[in-house]
Amino acid sequence: MTSWLPIPDDSDFSLCNLPYGVFSTVDDSPRIGVAIGDHVVDLKALANDHIFDDFGFDTECLQNPTLNAYAALGRGVHGRVRSRLQDLLVLETKLGSELRDNANRRKRCLVPMKSITMHMPVAVGNFTDGFVGLYHAENMYRGKLIPSFWDAPTAYQGRASSVVVSGTPIHRPRGQTRVNGKAISGHCQKLDFEVEFAAIVGQGNNFGDAIDVDQADDHIFGYVLLNDWSARDFQQSEFGPFTCKNFATSISPWVVPFEALEPFRVPPTKADRPLPDYLVQKKLKSAYDIPIQATLEVAGQKYQMSRCNTKHVVFSFAQIIAHHTRGGCPLVPGDIIATGTMSGPSRPEFGCFMELSRVGTEAYGMESVDDTGLKISRTYLEDGDVVEFTCQLRSPDGTGRIGFGACRGEVLPGK
Amino acid sequence: MTSWLPIPDDSDFSLCNLPYGVFSTVDDSPRIGVAIGDHVVDLKALANDHIFDDFGFDTECLQNPTLNAYAALGRGVHGRVRSRLQDLLVLETKLGSELRDNANRRKRCLVPMKSITMHMPVAVGNFTDGFVGLYHAENMYRGKLIPSFWDAPTAYQGRASSVVVSGTPIHRPRGQTRVNGKAISGHCQKLDFEVEFAAIVGQGNNFGDAIDVDQADDHIFGYVLLNDWSARDFQQSEFGPFTCKNFATSISPWVVPFEALEPFRVPPTKADRPLPDYLVQKKLKSAYDIPIQATLEVAGQKYQMSRCNTKHVVFSFAQIIAHHTRGGCPLVPGDIIATGTMSGPSRPEFGCFMELSRVGTEAYGMESVDDTGLKISRTYLEDGDVVEFTCQLRSPDGTGRIGFGACRGEVLPGK
Numbered sequence: 001m002t003s004w005l006p007i008p009d010d011s012d013f014s015l016c017n018l019p020y021g022v023f024s025t026v027d028d029s030p031r032i033g034v035a036i037g038d039h040v041v042d043l044k045a046l047a048n049d050h051i052f053d054d055f056g057f058d059t060e061c062l063q064n065p066t067l068n069a070y071a072a073l074g075r076g077v078h079g080r081v082r083s084r085l086q087d088l089l090v091l092e093t094k095l096g097s098e099l100r101d102n103a104n105r106r107k108r109c110l111v112p113m114k115s116i117t118m119h120m121p122v123a124v125g126n127f128t129d130g131f132v133g134l135y136h137a138e139n140m141y142r143g144k145l146i147p148s149f150w151d152a153p154t155a156y157q158g159r160a161s162s163v164v165v166s167g168t169p170i171h172r173p174r175g176q177t178r179v180n181g182k183a184i185s186g187h188c189q190k191l192d193f194e195v196e197f198a199a200i201v202g203q204g205n206n207f208g209d210a211i212d213v214d215q216a217d218d219h220i221f222g223y224v225l226l227n228d229w230s231a232r233d234f235q236q237s238e239f240g241p242f243t244c245k246n247f248a249t250s251i252s253p254w255v256v257p258f259e260a261l262e263p264f265r266v267p268p269t270k271a272d273r274p275l276p277d278y279l280v281q282k283k284l285k286s287a288y289d290i291p292i293q294a295t296l297e298v299a300g301q302k303y304q305m306s307r308c309n310t311k312h313v314v315f316s317f318a319q320i321i322a323h324h325t326r327g328g329c330p331l332v333p334g335d336i337i338a339t340g341t342m343s344g345p346s347r348p349e350f351g352c353f354m355e356l357s358r359v360g361t362e363a364y365g366m367e368s369v370d371d372t373g374l375k376i377s378r379t380y381l382e383d384g385d386v387v388e389f390t391c392q393l394r395s396p397d398g399t400g401r402i403g404f405g406a407c408r409g410e411v412l413p414g415k
Numbered sequence: 416m417t418s419w420l421p422i423p424d425d426s427d428f429s430l431c432n433l434p435y436g437v438f439s440t441v442d443d444s445p446r447i448g449v450a451i452g453d454h455v456v457d458l459k460a461l462a463n464d465h466i467f468d469d470f471g472f473d474t475e476c477l478q479n480p481t482l483n484a485y486a487a488l489g490r491g492v493h494g495r496v497r498s499r500l501q502d503l504l505v506l507e508t509k510l511g512s513e514l515r516d517n518a519n520r521r522k523r524c525l526v527p528m529k530s531i532t533m534h535m536p537v538a539v540g541n542f543t544d545g546f547v548g549l550y551h552a553e554n555m556y557r558g559k560l561i562p563s564f565w566d567a568p569t570a571y572q573g574r575a576s577s578v579v580v581s582g583t584p585i586h587r588p589r590g591q592t593r594v595n596g597k598a599i600s601g602h603c604q605k606l607d608f609e610v611e612f613a614a615i616v617g618q619g620n621n622f623g624d625a626i627d628v629d630q631a632d633d634h635i636f637g638y639v640l641l642n643d644w645s646a647r648d649f650q651q652s653e654f655g656p657f658t659c660k661n662f663a664t665s666i667s668p669w670v671v672p673f674e675a676l677e678p679f680r681v682p683p684t685k686a687d688r689p690l691p692d693y694l695v696q697k698k699l700k701s702a703y704d705i706p707i708q709a710t711l712e713v714a715g716q717k718y719q720m721s722r723c724n725t726k727h728v729v730f731s732f733a734q735i736i737a738h739h740t741r742g743g744c745p746l747v748p749g750d751i752i753a754t755g756t757m758s759g760p761s762r763p764e765f766g767c768f769m770e771l772s773r774v775g776t777e778a779y780g781m782e783s784v785d786d787t788g789l790k791i792s793r794t795y796l797e798d799g800d801v802v803e804f805t806c807q808l809r810s811p812d813g814t815g816r817i818g819f820g821a822c823r824g825e826v827l828p829g830k
Contacts, residue, residue, distance in 0.1 A: 125540070126576050131654065148652040151598035152591045156655045157572035161541050161745045162622060171623050173742025176567045176691060183566035185691035188742070207577060207663075208586050208830070231742065237563040239546065240571045240655040247742030248622075276591060276600035327588025327603070327646065327662030328830070330576045415623070415743070 001399050002091045004100050005110070007037035012254070012392070014400020018085055019254035020067055020222065021405075023116040030065035030119045035254055035405070036089055038113050043081075045109040051088070051098070055080050066123045067255065071202040071221040072333035075258060078202070078221065082259055118253035118405075120165045121224070122200055122334035127158040127249065128324060129196075129228060129241075129338045132315045134269050136341035139355045150273060153315040153323045154340075158228070159246035163336065166253050166407045170229055172383060172414035173247035177233040187414035190232035190360060191381040195294050195308040195351035195389055198226040198338035199317045200255050201331045208328040213281045216318035219331060222255035225292060225389045225407035226338050232354055232380065251336070252389070252404035263396040264288050268313050278326060279319050286316035290391060292342060294351070295369060296378065297386035303366035303376050305387075308342040308351045353380050383413045416814050417506045419515050420525070422452035427669070427807070429815020433500055434669035435482055435637065436820075438531040445480035445534045450669055450820070451504055453528050458496075460524040466503070466513070470495050481538045482670065486617040486636040487748035490673060493617070493636065497674055533668035533820075535580045536639070537615055537749035542573040542664065543739060544611075544643060544656075544753045547730045549684050551756035554770045565688060568730040568738045569755075573643070574661035578751065581668050581822045585644055587798060587829035588662040592648040602829035605647035605775060606796040610709050610723040610766035610804055613641040613753035614732045615670050616746045623743040628696045631733035634746060637670040640707060640804045640822040641753050647769055647795065666751070667804070667819035678811040679703050683728050693741060694734050701731035705806060707757060709766070710784060711793065712801035718781035718791050720802075723757040723766045768795050801825045 001015040013019065013035040023040055024030040033040035046052065047059035057077050061069035070078075087095040099105055131137060131154040137145055148154065173188050202221030205211050211219060227250040235244035265285035287310065294306040315323075320337055331337075341351040347364075350356045356364040357379045368374040381387070387409055393402040416430040428434065428450035438455055439445040448455035461467065462474035472492050476484035486493075502510040514520055546552060546569040552560055563569065588603050617636030620626050626634060642665040650659035680700035702725065709721040730738075735752055746752075756766040762779075765771045771779040772794045783789040796802070802824055808817040 126574065146654070147596065148591075148593065148598070148654070151593075151652070152658075154654050155657050157574055157657070157661070159541065159572055159744060160575065161747050161750070162743075164622065168622075171743060174625065174693075175742050176563075176738070178563065178566075181562065183563070183691055185693055207579065207583075210589065210830075234742075237566070239561070239563070239569050242570050242572070243567075243738065243742055243744070246572070246739070246744040276598055278589075278600055323591070323658065324661070327590050327649075327658055328577075328586060329574060329658070329661040332576050335576070415625075 001397060003036065003089045004091045004096060005037055005039065005089060007400055011037050012401055012403025012405055013037055014395055014402060015086060015089055016395035016400060017256060017260050017402040018082055019256045019404065020121065021254045022065060022067060022119040022121050024119060025111060025116055032062045032064065032067060032070060034085060040111045040113060040116055041085060042109050042111050049105060051084065052081060065119065066334065067121050068123055068334040071200065074203045075218055078257060079259060082257060118165060121253065121255050124160040124163045124334060124336055125332040126335040127160045127163055128155050129158040129340060130155040130320055131340040132313045132320065133340045133342050134312050134314050135343040135345050136351060136355065139343060139350065150314065153320040155320060155324065156241060158249065162246055163249045163251060166250055166405065166409065168250065169410045169412045170248045171412045173231055174414055175231055175234040175243045176237065178237045188231040188233060191411060192230040192232050192353045193294065193381065193387045194228035194230055194341040195292050195306060196226040196228050196338045196340060197290065197292065197310040197342055198224050198251065198336050200224060201333055201335035201337065204331045204333055205325055207330045210328060211321050211325040213279060213318050213322035216321035219321060220258050220317060222257045223261060224255055225252040225391060225404045227387060227389060227407055227409060228338065250407055250409045252407040254405045256402065256404055260402055261288055264290055264393060266311050268316050269311065270314060278322055281316065281318055286318055287311055287313050290393060292389055292391050295388050296366060297388060298376055298384065301374055302369045304369050305366055306351055306356065307349050309344055310339065310342050312342055312344055313339055353378060381411050383411055386410045416812060418451065418504045419506045419511055420452055420454065420504060422815055426452050427816055427818025427820055428452055429810055429817060430501060430504055431810035431815060432671060432675050432817040433497055434671045434819065435536065436669045437480060437482060437534040437536050439534060440526060440531055447477045447479065447482060447485060449500060455526045455528060455531055456500060457524050457526050464520060467496060467499065480534065481749065482536050483538055483749040486615065489618045490633055493672060494674060497672060533580060536668065536670050539575040539578045539749060539751055540747040541750045542575045542578055543570050544573040544755060545570040545735055546755040547728045547735065548755045548757050549727050549729050550758040550760050551766060554758060554765065565729065568735040570735060570739065571656060573664065577661055578664045578666060581665055581820065581824065583665065584825045584827045585663045586827045588646055589829060590646055590649040590658045591652065593652045603646040603648060606826060607645040607647050607768045608709065608796065608802045609643035609645055609756040610707050610721060611641040611643050611753045611755060612705065612707065612725040612757055613639050613666065613751050615639060616748055616750035616752065619746045619748055620740055622745045625743060626736050626740040628694060628733050628737035631736035634736060635673050635732060637672045638676060639670055640667040640806060640819045642802060642804060642822055642824060643753065665822055665824045667822040669820040671817065671819055675817055676703055679705055679808060681726050683731050684726065685729060693737055696731065696733055701733055702726055702728050705808060707804055707806050710803050711781060712803060713791055716789055717784045719784050720781055721766055721771065722764050724759055725754065725757050727757055727759055728754055768793060796826050798826055798828045
């Protein structure tokens with residue numbers, strides 16, 4: 001699928017992707033756009049040109065500073081908008097001329113990426129953080145998994161208010177830890193990242209109604225990369241995740257639509273085990289094979305930190321949703337549901353320093369991502385470190401890449 | 416403090432209370448009101464009469480269907496509005512005539528309670544559930560408290576989307592439990608209530624900024640009673656609270672203002688222990704002595720279930736907020752921060768059936784609250800049971816009561 005618009009080879013934003021985001025320019029406030037190559041398609045501007053008038057939804061929501069109302073419209077509308085955008089942008093179609101050959105409209109509706117600022121794509125009402133990654137769980141529990149890990153998706157509620165968009169710097173948090181049985185207050189000494197993959201909820205469900213596992217995918221709007229920053233020293237003395245996690249969570253600026261990732265489906269890990277009926281999904285390939293690369297940037301030099309993959313989940317998002325809503329818990333448009341750390345089986349595939357440094361006992365050595373031969377090692381994150389997650393999927397037809405933009409954050413010294 | 420408006424003796428809503436809520440009438444949509452006796456003062460209508468024009472805030476927010484924007488204005492504005500309402504309603508003041516002697520305004524601004532429907536007072540962005548009740552913790556951990564219980568307020572993130580207003584019925588949730596090591600899916604067999612007390616956040620803080628413990632009270636708008644419905648059988652096999660708690664949480668319809676509860680301050684339980692500096696509060700009486708009665712209603716007959724008290728906390732809300740935001744986690748107007756179960760030291764003071772029935776091993780006998788001599792016993796909640804929390808504080812000047820209205824919910828059969 002080739003566009004008349006030149007798309008650089010290394011762009012995450014091919015015509016097979018078309019991810020949604022919220023952007024602003026110097027002359028207009030945050031609004032909804034779709035990334036294509038080095039440009040953003042301004043959906044507000046396109047709507048003002050009546051490009052979506054025949055779809056029967058109120059296009060006002062494209063002027064919103066968040067994707068929530070648009071996400072709530074459901075996958076039917078999203079699919080039609082996506083097709084229309086592909087028709088407008090693909091090489092040699094009738095509809096292409098509506099944008100390609102209309103210089104004035106091109107100027108209004110295609111915004112160069114270098115001139116925009118990205119914002120949080122959604123107002124996060126609820127953030128559910130899963131724990132369904134097999135190897136992360138095995139590493140954290142040293143191989144002694146509790147039985148319920150296999151019976152139902154493990155998850156907990158994370159903090160919604162501290163989810164921030166890529167690029168937001170993270171101050172080293174203060175908190176409490178225990179040293180020799182005594183409570184000590186101070187800055188985190190074991191600051192960590194966690195490579196996660198997350199679904200953004202589209203249409204929600206009503207209070208009291210469960211979502212069937214085979215309908216659960218219909219409630220997913222799209223996906224982001226997610227860094228679940230963690231203070232391991234605070235975590236050690238907490239009952240459950242609270243201040244060790246609540247200070248910050250970063251997500252990628254672009255939400256890749258549900259449709260764009262369908263070609264990358266695989267079954268979850270060890271999916272052939274018996275499960276309670278409500279978790280048995282007709283769709284066997286319900287997980288995703290999506291590699292996520294994590295790099296550490298120090299003084300402008302990038303080092304290879306981790307190569308994770310989303311395929312190491314023991315439950316799909318659909319199964320998480322079915323379990324999540326089994327008792328009637330409502331999902332709300334814009335909610336985030338994350339997988340937990342997506343570690344693979346070998347050390348270079350571990351998705352956090354707690355695993356990479358073997359619980360802080362052994363500094364982990366990393367090589368530069370280019371050919372400089374530079375090396376660096378870390379036990380946990382240091383001030384000035386920049387953590388970046390990226391994903392470089394190749395579209396099935398080979399015409400371009402699919403990615404989320406970088407999920408990036410710099411560690412600043414504690415306040 | 417006596418009002419010219421007749422206030423029934425058994426009303427929760429004396430002139431010393433003036434709690435906020437969101438109500439609707441057949442002829443107008445949800446808006447903000449303040450309870451006084453058998454009436455609601457319609458703040459939208461009062462604002463339209465320019466009663467608050469000299470306070471320098473945009474009164475538009477009083478027309479909102481939630482208290483969030485009003486709560487965000489901060490305690491300064493809330494204090495001025497409260498004084499103005501007391502001046503309008505108190506017996507024999509100049510300003511009283513502005514409402515008392517204006518029949519047309521009385522008709523527009525004083526709405527009989529029997530003609531209103533109550534709604535969720537706030538849109539809950541984040542729900543933090545604490546675990547700072549001494550006796551609940553001792554009962555749950557059989558006296559073996561982990562050391563961090565004393566060093567920092569224990570809490571976790573609850574589910575915001577399933578917080579509902581009093582009166583909303585609760586369907587017995589479905590979920591997963593383990594029987595003889597095997598995962599079983601079905602309806603909850605050990606449905607429980609939990610008596611909690613909760614703060615509603617007013618002004619929030621910015622991402623990355625901590626709130627000092629001595630300034631933390633300034634971020635509290637008011638308080639509600641809270642029932643943290645719990646599925647004990649699901650809880651047993653979960654890593655942390657997830658489906659055992661996410662199906663429903665009920666709150667009282669009225670938010671009692673911060674100012675109204677100042678006379679009921681006491682120190683937290685065992686407050687004289689050493690603490691890290693950031694949790695040391697200048698205000699010694701930082702907790703509250705507020706009795707909460709829990710009744711079980713079966714076939715129209717009420718039985719005495721539990722007599723709890725908020726004084727059994729080992730940390731104040733201010734200390735919870737200081738710890739919560741220590742790493743920079745933002746609080747947002749409308750957030751809920753709850754104490755956890757407010758059990759007292761003796762069995763009739765235990766705040767949930769898990770404690771009352773000694774982990775389900777011993778049915779708990781209850782007597783009717785009136786003189787009928789009727790008795791009933793329960794291990795956990797049965798379908799048709801109505802759980803109700805109330806609070807009957809007497810104002811310090813003896814002129815009336817302060818309460819939250821009932822926090823009430825009926826258990827319906829599972830779907």
